[in-house]
Amino acid sequence: MSRGRRIWNGMKYVIYVELAALAGGYYVWHKMNINQDYRKYMHKTFPLVLEIFYKTAEYGGIKDARTNDYEKWGVQPKS
Template structure:
């Protein structure tokens, strides 16, 4: 393997690592911040839906219900 190929592989690995870190940061913020979930609900509902489905697959089913209750109370 020549030097340019090694350099390209390193860059690709760094980009992938940055992507994983960014995805985890968004997941962590979604998991800990209900206001951020509300913002995501307004701007990127598909991402929030994926978050809910992921948690429901893991057995955490009450987050969606709590959000819906709080957001419906905020409207009234």
């Protein structure tokens, strides 16, 4: 097997892993976007991921997602 062929075979696996990570990330983002209970679960278990979601939502123009969630959950926002 030529050297170029081995490199291409290795790169295929890297591309597959990156596509799987992208699909998984989109799945989690979509689920957080439509399900407030899932956001609460993420708040308890993966707060950094939820913070990234809120920052992305604020950048996209949804300014009150964090406020609405915290009010419904009875959580005080961190200052």
